[in-house]
Amino acid sequence: MVYDILITALSLAGIYFLISFGVTLLYGVGGFPNLAIGPIGLTGAYITCSALRANIHVPGCLFLGLGGAMLMGVFIQKFVVEPLFNSVGGGDRGRIFVIYGTFGLCLLVPAILQNVFKTTMMNVRMPSLGAYKILHTSITGYQLLSIGIALALFVVPHFFLTRTKGGTKVRGVTQNAFLSRLIGVKVLRIYAVTAGVAAATAYIGALLWGEIFSLELGSGTMFTLYGFMISVMGGLGSIYGAFLVSILLGLSTSATSFLIGGVFEHIITTLILILVLIFAPRGLVPTKREV
Amino acid sequence: MGDFLLEMRDLTVLRGDVWVLRDIDLNIKRGEVVALIGPNGAGKTTLFETVMGIHKIIKGEIRIEGTSIRGMETEKISRRISMIPQEFATFPFLTVLENLWISQNSSRRKVMADEIFKIFPALQEKIHQEANTLSGGQRQMLALGMGLVRKCDILLLDEPTLGLSPLMTQRILSAIKEISARFKLSVLISEQTPLVLNISDRVYVLEGGQIRIQGASQELKTDERIRKVYLGMAV
Amino acid sequence: MSNRMKWTLGILVAAFLWLTPFLFSDFINYLVASLLINMLFATATWAIFHQAGQALFAIAVIGGISGYVSAMLNETINNTWMTMAIAVAVSCGMGMFFYMVAVRVRGHIQFATLNLAFIFVFRYFLVAFTNVTKGIDGIKVKYFTPETLFSTIPSRYWVVMLITVGSLALIYWIMKSRFGKIITLIGRNTDLAASVGINTQKYLIYSYLIFPPFIGLAGVLYSHFLGFISPDTWNPDLSLIMIFCSLIGGTTLFAGPIVGAIIATGIPLYFDVTAEFRFGIVGILAILIFVFKPEGMAGFLGRLFRFSAPKITRKEVAG
Numbered sequence: 001m002v003y004d005i006l007i008t009a010l011s012l013a014g015i016y017f018l019i020s021f022g023v024t025l026l027y028g029v030g031g032f033p034n035l036a037i038g039p040i041g042l043t044g045a046y047i048t049c050s051a052l053r054a055n056i057h058v059p060g061c062l063f064l065g066l067g068g069a070m071l072m073g074v075f076i077q078k079f080v081v082e083p084l085f086n087s088v089g090g091g092d093r094g095r096i097f098v099i100y101g102t103f104g105l106c107l108l109v110p111a112i113l114q115n116v117f118k119t120t121m122m123n124v125r126m127p128s129l130g131a132y133k134i135l136h137t138s139i140t141g142y143q144l145l146s147i148g149i150a151l152a153l154f155v156v157p158h159f160f161l162t163r164t165k166g167g168t169k170v171r172g173v174t175q176n177a178f179l180s181r182l183i184g185v186k187v188l189r190i191y192a193v194t195a196g197v198a199a200a201t202a203y204i205g206a207l208l209w210g211e212i213f214s215l216e217l218g219s220g221t222m223f224t225l226y227g228f229m230i231s232v233m234g235g236l237g238s239i240y241g242a243f244l245v246s247i248l249l250g251l252s253t254s255a256t257s258f259l260i261g262g263v264f265e266h267i268i269t270t271l272i273l274i275l276v277l278i279f280a281p282r283g284l285v286p287t288k289r290e291v
Numbered sequence: 292m293g294d295f296l297l298e299m300r301d302l303t304v305l306r307g308d309v310w311v312l313r314d315i316d317l318n319i320k321r322g323e324v325v326a327l328i329g330p331n332g333a334g335k336t337t338l339f340e341t342v343m344g345i346h347k348i349i350k351g352e353i354r355i356e357g358t359s360i361r362g363m364e365t366e367k368i369s370r371r372i373s374m375i376p377q378e379f380a381t382f383p384f385l386t387v388l389e390n391l392w393i394s395q396n397s398s399r400r401k402v403m404a405d406e407i408f409k410i411f412p413a414l415q416e417k418i419h420q421e422a423n424t425l426s427g428g429q430r431q432m433l434a435l436g437m438g439l440v441r442k443c444d445i446l447l448l449d450e451p452t453l454g455l456s457p458l459m460t461q462r463i464l465s466a467i468k469e470i471s472a473r474f475k476l477s478v479l480i481s482e483q484t485p486l487v488l489n490i491s492d493r494v495y496v497l498e499g500g501q502i503r504i505q506g507a508s509q510e511l512k513t514d515e516r517i518r519k520v521y522l523g524m525a526v
Numbered sequence: 527m528s529n530r531m532k533w534t535l536g537i538l539v540a541a542f543l544w545l546t547p548f549l550f551s552d553f554i555n556y557l558v559a560s561l562l563i564n565m566l567f568a569t570a571t572w573a574i575f576h577q578a579g580q581a582l583f584a585i586a587v588i589g590g591i592s593g594y595v596s597a598m599l600n601e602t603i604n605n606t607w608m609t610m611a612i613a614v615a616v617s618c619g620m621g622m623f624f625y626m627v628a629v630r631v632r633g634h635i636q637f638a639t640l641n642l643a644f645i646f647v648f649r650y651f652l653v654a655f656t657n658v659t660k661g662i663d664g665i666k667v668k669y670f671t672p673e674t675l676f677s678t679i680p681s682r683y684w685v686v687m688l689i690t691v692g693s694l695a696l697i698y699w700i701m702k703s704r705f706g707k708i709i710t711l712i713g714r715n716t717d718l719a720a721s722v723g724i725n726t727q728k729y730l731i732y733s734y735l736i737f738p739p740f741i742g743l744a745g746v747l748y749s750h751f752l753g754f755i756s757p758d759t760w761n762p763d764l765s766l767i768m769i770f771c772s773l774i775g776g777t778t779l780f781a782g783p784i785v786g787a788i789i790a791t792g793i794p795l796y797f798d799v800t801a802e803f804r805f806g807i808v809g810i811l812a813i814l815i816f817v818f819k820p821e822g823m824a825g826f827l828g829r830l831f832r833f834s835a836p837k838i839t840r841k842e843v844a845g
Contacts, residue, residue: 033635080813087817092634099638100773100816103766104809111806169393172382179379182343183394183441184369225642225762232639267650274643281631 003135005254011139013250014146015212018205019223020230020242021153022073022198028237028287029174029194032081033095036102038224039109040076041202042217044069045210046113049122058127066203073199074192076105082191106224110217120217124210142211149204154243170194174237202227233276235283244284248272296321296477297342297372297445301351304341304500311337312500315351319445319477324468326491326508327481328517334500335481336377339447344368355445373438374447380434383423387414387433390422395440407436410466410473428459435463439470446470448480464490488512543687547680555683557795562690563748564791568771568783569697570740575769576777577701578733579713581634582624583641583765587648588738589745590760592617594652594659596746597667597755606671610746617742618735625734629727645762652757664756667749682751689747693740698780700736709733763805767791770812776822785824 022037048065052058084101085094114120129141161167173180173190181187206215206223230249234241252272256265276284295318302315312334319325327335340346342353344365353360355371382390391402408415411432417425422433431451438446448467452460468490471478480487488494488508496504496517504516511517546558567589574580596606596613603609628637652659659665670676670685700706712719712726720726749755767790768783775786789811794804819826 083817096634097816100770101813104770104812107763107766107805107809109806165393168385168389171389172385172393175382175384176379179376179382181345181365182369182374182376183437184366184396185393186366221762225646229639229643232636236635264650264654267647267654270643270647270650274640274647277636277640277643278627278630281633281636 001258003137005251005258007134007137007139007143008257009247009250009254011143011146011212011250012253013246014143014148014150015205015208016226016230016249017150017153017243017246018146018201018208020227020234020246021205021239022202023224023227024231024234024237024239024242025194025198025201026077027231028239029170030177030191031090031095031174031237032077032085032191033099033228034076034081034102034195034198035099035224035228036076036080036105036109037073037198037202038206038222038227039106039113039220040069040073040199041204041206041223042215042220043072043109043113044199044203045124045206045215046117046122048207049124049210049215050117052125065207066200069199069203070196073195073202076102077192077195080105081195082188106221109220114217122210122215124207124215126207126211140212142208146208146212149208150243150246153201154239157239229270229273233273233280233283235285235287237287238283238285241283241285241287245273245276248276295319295354296323296356297479298354299342299351300354302338302341302348302353303350304337304346305349306337306346310500311346312341315497315500315502317479317495317502317505319479321444321477322471322475323493324471324478324480324491326487326494327479327497328483328487328494329481329497333497335497336449337500338497339374339376339449339479339481342368342372342447343374369441369443371443372445372447373441373443375434375438375449375451377449377453381422381430381437384421386419386421387425388418390433390437391440394437395442402440405440407439410439410470411436427455428463431455431459431463432466435466435470439474444477446476446478446480448478450481450483452482452484460484460486485512543691546687547683552679555679557792559679559683559686559751560748560795561787561792562686563744563751564768564771565784565787566690566693566740566744566747568768568775568787568790569694569780570737570744571765571768572772572777572783573697573701573709573740574733574737576772577706577713578709578730578737579716580628580730580733581638581641582628582738583638583762583769584624584644585741585765585768586645586760586762587641588617588620588741589748589764590648590652590755590757591620591745592742593667593745593749593755593760594665597665597749598658600668604668604671606668606750610743610750613746614739614742617745618739620742621734621736621738622731624738625731628730628734641765642762645760645765649757649761652760659757662757664754664758667753667755669753670750686747686751689743693743694784697737697740701780705729705732767805767808770808772822773812774808774815774823776824776826778821779824779828781824781828782822785827786822789823 019038019041022041023034026032026034026037044065047068048061051061051064056064080101081098084097088094088097126142129145131138131140132144161171169180169185170190173185173187177187202223206219209215209219209223230245231242234243234245249269252269253265256268260268298318299315302312303310304312315338327338329335337346341348344360344363348361360368385393388399388402391405391407392399395402395405403418413429414432414436417429422430425433435451451467452463455463464486467478467480470476480491488511491508494506494508494511495502504511504514543558547555567585571585574582592613595616596609599609599612600606624641627640631637631640653661669682676682676685701710708719708724708729712724712729716726748759771786771790772783773786774789775784776782790808794807815822
């Protein structure tokens with residue numbers, strides 16, 4: 001049973017990390033608390049599922065969903081987030097207004113999705129990736145995939161940000177966006193690329209969630225809220241913190257699911273998150289956000 | 292418009308309902324150090340930011356070697372002009388090397404071999420230290436270094452000695468003079484201290500968004516108007 | 527706005543509220559009562575969220591707990607007025623709890639996130655402890671006592687109308703008082719308030735003691751008026767809609783959340799718009815109004831009819 005709990009925990013941690021990665025990235029790079037990231041991922045997943053239903057070949061479905069999510073992410077960044085943020089001169093007030101605006105989208109997008117796709121629930125019917133035996137426990141291909149992608153998302157950004165010039169420029173933007181512009185860094189382009197990457201990871205997270213559990217209209221808001229809670233509790237903008245909290249969350253969800261089950265797993269999981277934030281208000285790995 | 296490296300003619304900027312700059316005529320020749328002085332709120336920082344394309348120009352022109360840069364993006368302007376802002380002029384959690392590296396369009400090895408370390412040897416000792424662990428003077432040296440490694444023709448320095456001790460102020464200003472002479476850079480420097488008149492060729496006095504006085508620094512240094520109103524020195 | 531106009535408007539509104547049970551159908555009575563409760567929710571939220579500057583998103587928790595406490599106590603104590611008073615006292619205690627949490631975490635985003643987490647936990651509790659809360663099916667709640675007197679919608683309408691109008695008047699009086707002005711200053715600029723000698727923590731404690739009970743009262747009225755309470759109502763959407771009411775109506779005016787509640791909740795209710803579209807409409811309205819009319823609809827209409835002061839910019843709205 002321990003192995004069951006561990007494997008389930010790791011795959012859940014992977015999905016939680018994928019879902020929170022977008023929130024963390026956007027806040028870390030630009031200081032934008034974009035709460036629409038969940039609905040963006042959900043929209044991409046809905047596009048993919050509809051395309052699968054229409055018997056379009058799988059790579060095409062994935063391309064459509066990913067492209068749709070990324071386009072939507074960049075569009076919202078350029079036409080909702082940045083104008084709202086800059087309209088009150090940025091800073092904390094700008095962030096509050098980004099929260100308002102993007103949560104407004106959280107309310108709006110499900111209504112649009114229901115009207116367009118004519119359904120409240122969507123079954124993700126991806127081709128099977130098989131099942132494997134690890135540590136005397138069976139694990140599906142998609143659970144393995146969620147762990148693999150999450151690990152890659154943890155390792156690759158770390159390497160990119162600390163070893164490459166582009167990554168160092170991104171770190172510069174997080175610390176001083178104004179100075180970055182003055183030295184010729186295309187700050188707005190970095191924000192747009194970040195929004196695209198965040199949307200892509202939210203899409204993958206939503207798709208994997210739908211494959212392992214299910215997708216419905218309210219899932220977008222749930223992804224956003226979980227993503228935000230994980231990001232805040234990890235240390236707003238800290239990828240390392242979000243990774244740590246995702247593992248903690250995966251372990252608690254998995255353990256309580258096996259040992260207690262039902263809705264209590266959600267209660268205990270959320271209570272753990274609350275305790276983490278009360279005892280470590282700046283998060284487990286606080287970030288250094290300067291200007 | 293003449294053979295100036297940087298020229299502003301009738302430059303006018305509006306922010307909200309306020310005329311922050313009005314009919315500014317200012318020019319800099321190649322290799323010249325020009326001082327811009329004035330009280331707080333005169334518009335010095337706004338002028339610099341306007342040159343860098345941050346603020347919208349309502350009227351007038353800015354030209355580099357005759358080519359207009361009005362409406363150009365900041366990123367493009369930064370290839371010809373390097374601006375060191377008044378505050379937050381470094382990336383605090385990047386090392387000295389990383390700060391210089393991302394300012395320059397080349398490899399880390401080339402940065403380490405740059406001449407900037409001959410002018411500011413203290414930076415070489417602290418090359419792997421984060422910028423926020425440096426002293427105020429060292430941070431200002433780093434900021435100047437970041438401006439230099441970009442290899443631009445024009446440097447805009449917005450109060451580079453703000454908050455520094457008199458000794459460090461003297462050293463920074465001397466370094467600026469040396470940099471201008473050695474690299475044939477044109478420098479526009481805004482300052483509150485009268486010491487800036489010792490290193491500059493010409494001076495403009497900005498007040499209420501308008502140029503009130505201009506001329507050679509050596510002549511205006513003893514001008515009563517400058518001494519009394521702008522430099523706070525007893526008459 | 528001249529005094530004469532103010533009196534005329536006041537008389538018209540009072541007449542409408544008093545005559546609704548006599549002139550209109552049960553549906554309109556139900557609609558107006560629901561709207562009044564939403565106005566109370568929105569105004570109390572406006573006071574603590576936009577005026578005192580506290581990111582108290584857990585409005586749904588405060589309203590929901592109060593509603594459930596009163597509903598469950600009513601099973602044993604057959605006196606709605608007493609259970610309502612107890613429930614309001616409980617919401618006062620919840621206010622203090624959230625104050626202590628706010629002091630502990632010291633950051634708007636962290637506090638807002640904790641609030642959202644509490645909303646989730648609250649919903650999960652309601653669904654999990656079915657033997658107490660009846661889970662997702664909800665609880666049938668007694669109407670106001672004596673039930674024989676308040677079995678009809680118009681009779682319950684009177685109770686709701688009198689209590690909500692009285693509460694709104696009380697909130698208005700509080701916000702117009704010296705206390706209200708200080709709270710607004712603290713909300714706009716806490717450091718400035720402290721620098722002029724205001725004991726900001728004392729006033730914030732008072733805000734958390736005074737305004738959450740109005741939210742709890744709205745929750746209690748809602749459950750007893752409808753005669754039913756379930757977890758479906760008490761979710762993050764409710765909190766956000768109440769916050770958005772002020773953005774739609776205007777955050778700097780007392781009339782802002784009231785006008786916002788009419789637009790955000792009253793109109794969709796009247797046209798029987800489904801929940802998904804209702805939320806979608808509120809979302810898009812909030813964004814559009816914030817972008818094009820940052821002073822909100824109350825401010826805009828006020829200027830249009832020369833009721834209020836000159837145009838407020840988005841930066842002033844932000845404080």
